Amino acid sequence: MGTQVLVVDDDPTVSDVVRRYLERAGYQVTLAGDGDSALETYERTRPDLLILDLMLPGVDGLEVCRRIRQNHDLVPIIMLTALGEEMDRIxxxxxxxxDYVTKPFSPRELVLRAQSVLRRVQPAPVDAPLRDGDLEVDPARRVARLSGHELSLTVREFDLLYYLMSHPGVALRRADLLSAVWGWTFGDQSTVTVHVRRLREKIERDPANPQRIRTVWGVGYRYGA
Incomplete structure (x- = not known):
């Protein structure tokens, strides 16, 4: 079985174009046209990647994302959003x-984003685990633990945490993090801000007063003192 991709969009033209480009890139593609069928198809096929339009009839894309994330943290999700849906993207x-791609989009760009996200799911056995007190991140097994308890992290959250921990004490610009972790040379830097906020909620004793991921005002973030 090859890499399985579930594409969810209620526009058959968009779905067909995306399907053809993904199949040319070697992926096996399943389509769904609304939120209910997306959830049913996801449970039946358990794809390796979900490409999800936010504006869907019935159960919308945000609710589909929320329900899937309740039980499945590791499957990558790429959102398709309209140009004016900044709040929905956040x-x-x-x-x-x-990740997200804004409509109208280049199908080639979407394929590149899919390849980038899927590469990051693969383990990196050459990298050693990192530890900071009761926090341990093992990139080979893609497992992070806090006080011995496994953390529920998405693909990007894991990659961002490992990258930050790999550069302790270094002030990293949001643009640099966007490039290193997302593979983007341009994009909305609020993506980094949102992921840092989510990480703090999972690894900081007091997310409002973070001690691990610190804000460097006017620059970005720094791991540790």
């Missing part, structure tokens, strides 16, 4: 989406 990222 909410989608907060719910655990890993």
């Amino acid at each position: 909410v989608g990222l907060q719910l655990g989406a890993d």
Whole structure:
């Protein structure tokens, strides 16, 4: 079985174009046209990647994302959003989406985003685990633990945490993090802000007064003192 991709969009023209480009890139593609069928198809096929339009009839894309993230943290999710849906993009990222592409989009760009996200799911056995007190991140197994308890992290959250921990004490610009973790040379830097906020809620004793991921005002973020 090859890499399975579930594409959810109620526009058959968009779905067909995306399907053809993904199949040319070697992926096996399943389509769904609304939120209810997306959830049913996801449970039946358990795809390796979900490409999800936010504006769906019935159960909308944000609710589909939320329900899937309740039980499945590791499957990458790429959102398809309209140009004016900035708040929906932010909410989608907060719910655990890993990436987004704004409509109208280039199908080639979407394929590249899919390849980038899927590469990051693969383990990196050459990298050693990192530890900071009771926090341990193991990139080979893609497991993060806090006080011995496994953390529920999305693909991007894991990659962002590991990258930050790999550069302790270094002030990293949001643009640099966007490039290193997302593979984007341009994009909305609020994506980084949202993911940092989600990470703090999971690894900080007091997310409002973070001690691990610190804000460097006017620059970005720094891991540790």
